[in-house]
Amino acid sequence: MTDKGEKTAVRGLEGVIASETRIGMVDGVNGKLYYAGYEIDELAEQVSFEEVVFLLWHDRLPAEKELLAFRDQLVREMTLPPALQDWFRRIPADLHPMVVLRSAVSDLALFDPEAADNSAAATQRKAIRLVAKIPTIIAGIHRMRQGLDLPAPDLSQGIAFNFLRMFLGSDPSPYDAETMDLVLVLHADHGFNASTFSARVTASTLADIYGAVTSAIATLQGPLHGGANQRVMEMLTEIGDSGDVADYIDGLLAQGKRIMGFGHRVYKVQDPRARHLRKRAGQVCREDEGCTYFKMSETIEEKTLQEKGIYPNVDFYSATVQHALGIPVAYYTTVFAVSRIAGWSAHVMEQLADNRLIRPRAQFTGKYPRKFTPRSQRPEGGEK
Numbered sequence: 001m002t003d004k005g006e007k008t009a010v011r012g013l014e015g016v017i018a019s020e021t022r023i024g025m026v027d028g029v030n031g032k033l034y035y036a037g038y039e040i041d042e043l044a045e046q047v048s049f050e051e052v053v054f055l056l057w058h059d060r061l062p063a064e065k066e067l068l069a070f071r072d073q074l075v076r077e078m079t080l081p082p083a084l085q086d087w088f089r090r091i092p093a094d095l096h097p098m099v100v101l102r103s104a105v106s107d108l109a110l111f112d113p114e115a116a117d118n119s120a121a122a123t124q125r126k127a128i129r130l131v132a133k134i135p136t137i138i139a140g141i142h143r144m145r146q147g148l149d150l151p152a153p154d155l156s157q158g159i160a161f162n163f164l165r166m167f168l169g170s171d172p173s174p175y176d177a178e179t180m181d182l183v184l185v186l187h188a189d190h191g192f193n194a195s196t197f198s199a200r201v202t203a204s205t206l207a208d209i210y211g212a213v214t215s216a217i218a219t220l221q222g223p224l225h226g227g228a229n230q231r232v233m234e235m236l237t238e239i240g241d242s243g244d245v246a247d248y249i250d251g252l253l254a255q256g257k258r259i260m261g262f263g264h265r266v267y268k269v270q271d272p273r274a275r276h277l278r279k280r281a282g283q284v285c286r287e288d289e290g291c292t293y294f295k296m297s298e299t300i301e302e303k304t305l306q307e308k309g310i311y312p313n314v315d316f317y318s319a320t321v322q323h324a325l326g327i328p329v330a331y332y333t334t335v336f337a338v339s340r341i342a343g344w345s346a347h348v349m350e351q352l353a354d355n356r357l358i359r360p361r362a363q364f365t366g367k368y369p370r371k372f373t374p375r376s377q378r379p380e381g382g383e384k
């Protein structure tokens with residue numbers, strides 16, 4: 001059969017089961033999400049991000065001492081090669097942090113003697129470095145661009161606390177650290193989302209984990225995926241200037257535009273992650289700002305459900321939570337990456353453990369066969 005074949009192309013691979021996995025399950029009909037079989041409603045607010053990383057990698061929750069040792073191992077890796085930090089000072093300040101992040105993650109391979117070693121043990125060691133260093137890279141980009149120092153991690157704390165400490169330059173309150181931890185827990189894995197799929201496709205060629213994660217970060221950046229959280233805050237800011245939330249949403253829908261942070265390929269009911277983030281957004285929003293963005297978000301949610309019958313996804317309330325934590329809007333999608341590296345790395349390891357090249361086919365819709373014309377005989381302006 002040629003690639004012209006039968007008419008079997010599934011646009012956007014919608015509904016296609018591309019592989020087996022034991023890492024996570026999205027039940028879009030019932031609005032449930034499971035990490036290694038545990039429902040997110042049970043995990044959220046009860047486990048730390050490090051516990052989730054351990055769970056996704058090892059298919060079991062760690063015991064107390066094991067968790068402390070694992071967290072210690074991660075936090076000790078939260079330092080960066082000095083050359084990478086120097087590079088942050090030299091890159092143009094208008095480059096999007098996601099572009100810098102993906103280049104920096106690719107660069108990490110240059111400093112890792114194990115970069116090309118695809119054995120299970122070396123891949124797991126590299127995964128530890130990636131989980132640990134991605135938050136530091138993001139904090140480093142932000143701090144160095146402002147000519148500020150990058151604080152060292154506090155070895156007695158975990159990733160969420162240290163990310164905020166390094167990014168903001170001072171220790172977060174326990175509540176803010178707990179909020180960041182919740183954000184990280186909720187974004188850690190989500191089935192065969194586009195960035196995870198990219199990571200697995202890259203790993204399936206037996207490229208190394210740095211390459212797989214670089215392509216995942218590039219994929220996450222798009223506004224139909226993780227880039228949506230940044231667009232949500234831009235929308236809220238724009239509405240803030242012009243005033244009326246309902247008019248703004250009506251205007252977008254009348255023009256056939258998408259409302260960022262709404263809709264989902266798999267969930268046909270409420271995204272459970274959005275429910276947890278909505279609750280936390282209402283708790284963490286700063287009263288001195290009158291929780292304006294949170295209240296606007298609730299109005300947008302009501303209006304969009306009423307007009308289009310669609311629900312917010314993870315990116316919608318993640319925007320207001322991050323705003324309350326003091327993260328600048330250009331960095332929102334990078335925070336998604338701080339978390340999703342847990343899922344990407346778990347999937348890369350799963351792919352490599354039982355690899356089969358991911359290589360689907362396309363349905364050819366062009367003309368064929370065509371008669372070849374030598375260059376000297378081709379008409380100007382192209383052949384018909």
Ligand code: CMC
Nearest residue numbers: 223224225226228257258259260261262263264265313315
């Ligand atoms: N705003 C307005 N209408 C929407 C939206 C939206 N955000 N999302 C879906 N629809 C409508 C769409 O117009 C279509 O309506 P109709 O049948 O009347 O033409 C219907 O819902 C089905 O949409 P679709 O395009 O077939 O859905 P999809 O599975 O291709 O798209 C999506 C999924 C996430 C790309 C889409 O919902 C979207 O563009 N959302 C906005 C961007 C966003 O929030 N992305 C984050 C996704 S979830 C977390 C993550 O990955 O980061």
